[in-house]
Amino acid sequence: MTQPTPSSSPTDVSPPAGATAGTRLPPLAQVPPQVHQLDDYAALAEPRMAPDAWAHVNGVAGAGITAQANRAAYARWWVLPRVLQPLADASTAVTLLGQRLAHPFVLAPVAYQRLAHPQGELASAEAAMALGGGCVVSTQASETLEDVARAARRGLGWPESPGAQTVHGGEAASNQPGMPWFQIYFQRELADTLDLVRRAEHAGYTALVVTVDAPLKLRRGFVLPPDVDAANLRQHTRMQDPVPSLADSPLFSHPLLAAAPGWADVAWLRAHTTLPIYLKGILTAHDARLALEQGIDGLIVSNHGGRVQDGLPPTLAMLPAVVQAVRDWAQAQGTRCPPVLVDGGIRSGTDAFKAICLGASAVLIGRPYIHALATAGALGVAHAIHLLRAELELCMATAGCAQLAQAGPHLLMPA
Amino acid sequence: MTQPTPSSSPTDVSPPAGATAGTRLPPLAQVPPQVHQLDDYAALAEPRMAPDAWAHVNGVAGAGITAQANRAAYARWWVLPRVLQPLADASTAVTLLGQRLAHPFVLAPVAYQRLAHPQGELASAEAAMALGGGCVVSTQASETLEDVARAARRGLGWPESPGAQTVHGGEAASNQPGMPWFQIYFQRELADTLDLVRRAEHAGYTALVVTVDAPLKLRRGFVLPPDVDAANLRQHTRMQDPVPSLADSPLFSHPLLAAAPGWADVAWLRAHTTLPIYLKGILTAHDARLALEQGIDGLIVSNHGGRVQDGLPPTLAMLPAVVQAVRDWAQAQGTRCPPVLVDGGIRSGTDAFKAICLGASAVLIGRPYIHALATAGALGVAHAIHLLRAELELCMATAGCAQLAQAGPHLLMPA
Amino acid sequence: MTQPTPSSSPTDVSPPAGATAGTRLPPLAQVPPQVHQLDDYAALAEPRMAPDAWAHVNGVAGAGITAQANRAAYARWWVLPRVLQPLADASTAVTLLGQRLAHPFVLAPVAYQRLAHPQGELASAEAAMALGGGCVVSTQASETLEDVARAARRGLGWPESPGAQTVHGGEAASNQPGMPWFQIYFQRELADTLDLVRRAEHAGYTALVVTVDAPLKLRRGFVLPPDVDAANLRQHTRMQDPVPSLADSPLFSHPLLAAAPGWADVAWLRAHTTLPIYLKGILTAHDARLALEQGIDGLIVSNHGGRVQDGLPPTLAMLPAVVQAVRDWAQAQGTRCPPVLVDGGIRSGTDAFKAICLGASAVLIGRPYIHALATAGALGVAHAIHLLRAELELCMATAGCAQLAQAGPHLLMPA
């Protein structure tokens, strides 16, 4: 099976070419005191990235309506307080398919992080692990998945080579912290996809995240600088895509369209690995049910941060129906409820608390941690996660909610 | 029968007079890389048009509430994705009264296109045809309908003189591409109207579009430059309208008001041509039913882009009820459902997809293609259409919708 | 009976004092071509008025929420078109208590119009009459009511002294054009109020308009320039209001509060004149019924343009319930339905059409005609009215509504 171009590189990057670096400021060695909120990192990050890389990281599809709606959806809910509640054993911990995180913040897969900082994915993965959270490494990482795994082990305080501590996501190793997850785009050649899976398994990744919300793409013209590439795909065959004429069908006439990934490919992947698989890019109960029927272990409600298709609904608005479908399915099957994560527009611990009240098991953070990475490397990312956790704890305290398992819609009110 | 002034020239242009050209930039020979969306053409077009022509093309009635609402109506709907669906035979093609278009984008009738580019309607018609879409040529075109027809034939790759390929809109010639449609304003003299119809038939136009939403007008003072005129109306009688005093009724006292076009005139036109007739400017189910009872073949839901009367409802909001009325009528008659097109506020392929999900057979684009025309002539118009089609294909892929006939409200969600 | 200060001078003007005129531009002798809408007058008027007078005329109470809401209420309704309807005998005429106006635009009572133009109320009244509309002259006019009546007669093309043409509002003189109405604030001394009524009757005014929505006031500090005063009140006693200390009740401790006008005063006025009486400042069905029970002939739904109390509901939102109450009352009484006028936020003929569809008999225009007056005197006011009428006619034509008596909620749709 071969896969069409579009899904093999949805962030739309042409082969190495020159890109001017401009007068970028260097990363900071410590976090400046004026950073009180996640959003405060943007102004610090922008002068530390090349303009086109900055535009690429923060880019949105179309008029950005979906990207805006993702954020606005959080303002549609109020948190209801409960005063004077006991908080002695309060904790932000969550357990995802047997992997225990100290808090529900997971770094979303973002490509080419060396665009933001010289240490790229090494820095963000180490920081995420050091803070006891989760991390999804992109197929299109600018560091090899093996190098990122080593950095992650450093963050966990583990020896650099995999050993007994590795958590493979099964029940056996449950309730322990664990390594990052690896994100998969189906490659043109099935062998290339399988190779990525085997490498991820070998390096100790604890789950696969298959992104399914970028079936085709429109060219936008961002060109990678010479020192940044898709490190994991160096040995894969690159085909030159035909350039369509104005009169041609821009996407539907693509020769490889007939081989775009489908549900059968998901089933194939499920049959070829024992790692837990998350599907990322599910927005409807309909697709959630299809995914579970294919043996998918968890879902990530996502619209790709509004980067791929404008006009998709905000993720928080879709979350409750997906959660309901998953719970109904689990009840009908008599199994434990698969985790449902959500991303898009989360900018504070309060946002995370709202998502969890509406059924999320954990949340993914995207652009904001790249801003923190560009600002101060691993330290910035760690601080950003710390900030989110602090806000979450304050919000839980305000709501009188000592454990996230107690969070629910009864602690919210529509605005 | 004579017709009052207002409807014979609703774009409100006084006889030739001097207009300063300023320091207009020349049109570009290719589309600059920063054009990623239709709206990106506006900034390129403005310095390439005379200020008063620019203001005229982009003008709106009143406070522009209707013009704004036309666009905002599209943001009230989200597209629901379906992931991992087969797209092997995906196509954007639509068939309108037996005329097959490669995609549902039709250029709306816009007057005096030489205000935007020296080749005016010749360029836009040729581009529309070359890209397999539709085009409506205005009564008030600044090129003769015969010249525009020749340009259209070039776009289709046909010989310049009409022959066997001409599609007259009947069943006989169904499922073939075809020539533009000609837009009709009822003229003061019925003979003049009939003359336009006969010329359009002879030149190979495949349908008539009767604009009925501009019954009267208020003067606004735009004056055509000396090299631009209503080419199709050169031989028509021009009467000098009386200038009312402040104390007079501004419109209702007009001597010709009693002869404003009515439904009887539509019936007369229906009886005098075998070309399919679209009525443009229908917003209500009530008027839709009246139109169908007069033998009208198709409807265009339009408020004239908010140019004539502010305070009219946005077209997308009115579309579903008009579509329902047309479907009910067709079912009661036992006939095939007449096409319902829509214009106003469409700025992306996603917008078009939403309109089609809500029942539109195709969509018309107005001001934005004039911006593309001013920027880069036929190439600009072709690129603008290509962009819309690419966005539509991406949106269809996201929605898992391989054919527009499968589009429907189940793929949308109210925002 | 004496009346407290507040209601005798709600526009809050201290006795004559110096006010700097600045570098005011002179009024124009003709209307510039860029005036396409009523709002276009504001920019022309501002440099033609003293800054404090400009601020006074355009002032709003509090945060201006009510003033904004008055305008915004009109954008909540769409006009539904009816295409191709007969308009041969179309007319904007309305009949109010037997007085026939060529159109439904009435100039609202605005104090001290010499602040805007040297001819003040003389200019606006003459223009209103010349254009066949209505006009309400303020108690606090800066020209005497007798002089304004003479100007109005000139506008009507009548001899300067009252004679047979005078319409007193009864059935006898019905369906004729007529003189302005006179606005009444209850004065401190009942004799002063009665004196105003008798003068208005004698000068030929055809109705009284009692403003009841300004029971008390807060001082704002605008000081009249030396050449402008309340011409009608020159012979009235002026009492010096006590200045309360900070610790006192600001309004409720006022010595004259006990004598604020009440429904009994309205009954007294009804008993002392045969002129029709409108009550201005009614917003609820409750107060509408009370007014009709006192023998009031017509109502003006008004919140004083948001000038007196912020937080009052927008007038258009209150109109339908008031109209319903009036219709129910008329039906129960077996009488003809008293007219209900509305003001606040009307800036176009389309706005007026919407109000009329929702039950208004006519509409009052306030600040905008003062802008036109400042710009070009009587000519400006006449042009402003002409503009409104032209927009109303276009809107009626669009809606296929040839007579205002046919307007109704079926021609509107909530936005």
Added chain:
Amino acid sequence: MTQPTPSSSPTDVSPPAGATAGTRLPPLAQVPPQVHQLDDYAALAEPRMAPDAWAHVNGVAGAGITAQANRAAYARWWVLPRVLQPLADASTAVTLLGQRLAHPFVLAPVAYQRLAHPQGELASAEAAMALGGGCVVSTQASETLEDVARAARRGLGWPESPGAQTVHGGEAASNQPGMPWFQIYFQRELADTLDLVRRAEHAGYTALVVTVDAPLKLRRGFVLPPDVDAANLRQHTRMQDPVPSLADSPLFSHPLLAAAPGWADVAWLRAHTTLPIYLKGILTAHDARLALEQGIDGLIVSNHGGRVQDGLPPTLAMLPAVVQAVRDWAQAQGTRCPPVLVDGGIRSGTDAFKAICLGASAVLIGRPYIHALATAGALGVAHAIHLLRAELELCMATAGCAQLAQAGPHLLMPA
């Protein structure tokens, strides 16, 4: 019992350190004529405060959504007028637990008022008393509660030492004006809390206000200038809080968290004083019932002005359900209804009237009076209260409501 840091100093001030005063303007000796509304004080206050103190006073949590929503909630209600009603005995007086105020405006507890003006709490308390209103003195006042009590007695025109006039909140002294209330944060050491209570009782405060909506806090970095401190807490033990590392739980790992105040502490306080106790920071009917069951005498619906936790609902939206719960409880108990006050976003007398219509007994003003204090000391505060009272009186007059006991939801309409 000891209490954790967070609740002992929720305004987050580190021990004395240097803070630059910049070029602050001196306070004014009289209120400038351009102050027409409460909001007008902000522009005058800003240059009279150190930038960081200004930022601290006006600071909001997170993105400020709750702070904005507090204000916006008032615009969601219109006041319904009743014209021509009798106002002879109109009064703004309210009685709260037997303490009669001339009007319902109470100064909210704000810490460190010497940041705004050299006389700090002395000025605001004296002004509040002189105008017959209420005042809550903060635990974190920058003047001792004894000194503030003396200033309050001056404002009341009483001798400086407490005597027979002191109102202790019981029925015996009902319907008299009275001294301020004292706000309590539970201190780390229970003995310290009890010491504050005894001092407040001794100094003549008439009620305690326990703030319960700031369970934990995030550090923000404002540092007090050397001449401002928490005057009431000088003798209390200050512990150095441990600084958590990035990887630690920011709040939940705090060693003192287990001892955060709970309902048992409220019961303890109730048992140790005979002063009436208000709980401040209640937002839900659920917590309102719990409070009443602990013997709490009154509630203050508050979200701390949006300063502590963003995402809490606006207070006005929560008020009706709290009021209903309190009324239901009182009816079930057969007792008089405890007072429910509200703060957050009130900027005018009209806002106060709306809150009272929705069930509030009185309202608290926070930041705006600090602006008035910074502008002109006690005179500014007095003028601000006078302004609010004047607006309330005008609003009551417009609504035809002569007594606040007659105010109710029938005088409002949802916007």
